[in-house]
Amino acid sequence: MPTNAIALTRLLLTERPSLLRLAQRIVGLPAAEDVTQSLWLRVQRVEDDPPILNKRAYLYRLAGNLATDYARGTRRHDQLFEAADPPTDAPSNEPSAESRVIDRERLARLEAVLEELPLRCRQVFVLRRIDGLPAHEVAARLGITVNAVAKHVRIAVRHCHARMTDEPDA
Structure with missing residues (x-):
């Protein structure tokens, strides 16, 4: 595992409550856990080149970006599926005559x-x-x-x- 990933993982473990609050302000409580989990997965893939000088700032920026992306995706999903008219050829739940x-x-x-x-x-x-x-x-x-x-x-x-x-x- 690259040294950046190891250092960021350790920092994530100590800063998790603060990162969770940051994500919660952007996406709400239930989704904040998902964003924090995604953050952990993302941190595991960080390479050593280029070296990260301010790991704490990097981690918070990454958390904010992931939360913002999650919120945008959720809004986009809601708009797509709210705006659509129900299909006219969908089978009815009503029993037949x-x-x-x-x-x-x-x-x-x-x-x-x-x-x-x-x-x-x-x-x-x-x-x-x-x-x-x-x-x-x-x-x-x-x-x-x-x-x-x-x-x-x-x-x-x-x-x-x-x-x-x-x-x-x-």
Whole structure:
């Protein structure tokens, strides 16, 4: 490793807090760490020719330049991607009309299947799986045990699975 790089690395380690504050004034806190890391990488590539007479000034100038370049790059990136109109041919996150119709039909079928369950079993299933209540709360609300809640949910899930995998009514 060249002697300039060794001396600058040692200086960087002692001056790191001050260099970090310098970068932070230019680019902000999160990016200042990135700039300081880039500074370390840049210092490792410094050659001995020409010799650097004032290593501290060189290091601070390099840190300021890297921070300024980083800020310019960030602004340029933001301008490029903010100004662009969203592509018109980009796929939508919305489900297709066909998917919505199929989902509505499946939901209606599930509601019909749930109506086939005994009242208590249906109540437990809805409270536990649809409303998302904890088992102990369902048990307290309906005056049954936690084991009974688990049993009703198991029965409801098996019933729904069996009926939903059958051929739909024609």
